[in-house]
Amino acid sequence: MRICSARPHDLAKLLAFREEAAAWLSRLGTDQWQRPYPADKLLATIEAGEVFMVRDGDATAATITLTPVAEEGLWTVEELREPSLFINKLTVARTHAGQGLGGRLLDWAGDRGYRAGADWLRLDAWTTNAGLQAYYLSHGFRHVRTVRQGVAVNGGPRVSGWLAQRATGPASHGFTDETAAPEHVG
Template identity: 50%
Template sequence: MRISRATLDDVARLQQFRTDAAAWLADMGSDQWSTPYPEDLLLESIQAGDVFLFHDLENAPPVATVTLDAKADPVLWRPEEIQQPALYVHKLTLAQPGKRSGLGRRILDWCGDRAARRGARWLRLDAWTSNTKLHAYYRDLGFTHVRTVYDAEAYGSGWVAQRPAKMSETTLFDGPDA
């Protein structure tokens, strides 16, 4: 598997990832991601080099995406937590959600490895407040629930969790950005 940074040429594909995931989530009874992600924020993340694509083969279309950055949302994280070195996972999306391939776990492990190599103490994320299946998934992967924030500015994604950033003993992906 190969990893690459998303470019502005990938915007349509990234939007399609979200649309497809929202449809799958709706079929599961969730309204998560039912509103489009603001394109200006997506473009900003791409230009910052924070959006990654995961490919099965060298020239194959991506099978997953994640945004990984150091931007703590002050609505979700307290000032003393924001002071701690951490990387934040956003918009982890698989082309085929629910397939149970282990790809989501591998991507989160890659994110944790990247966080540790950058000197971060924590790998953090937030999840849709009402998506209890997703909460259980993250707990099964070693994340500890910190709190649930019920604030309109959290846009429904107020369940926050973290796990220690940890270097991987194996190479999870290949490529210049791995």
């Protein structure tokens, strides 16, 4: 499997990925990702070079967004001074679930962060999705705090405020990395 940068023509596939994940999450009993994600915001992150896709032959197996920009109102001023990369929208296709791709993608992100000079790999997860939180904890993340106050970027109430982080570091993820070298952060 190979990892590459998403391109604007991948927008429809990534939106479909999000819908597939939302349907799966709904079947699990969570309201995570039930609001449609704005296509223009996703396209902007693709064009910024922050969206990556795992390809298995011609199939897209997973995606992750990795950005140096934190969502407003989640991390403290002191934390934001520390060189970090932030994970968003980690999604694995149901056709590829159960193969450890999410963990490998987290390792790839930690390795990329390390090469970019980041100290931390950080994320915010759905506050009511205990299964997702346990998943991140099982992959070396440490819960920092849960932020429930404030309004999310999309104007709705804050629902994704379970904050976690793990140190970046070299990792053997097993992907053929076709992405450009990361830009230095911090």
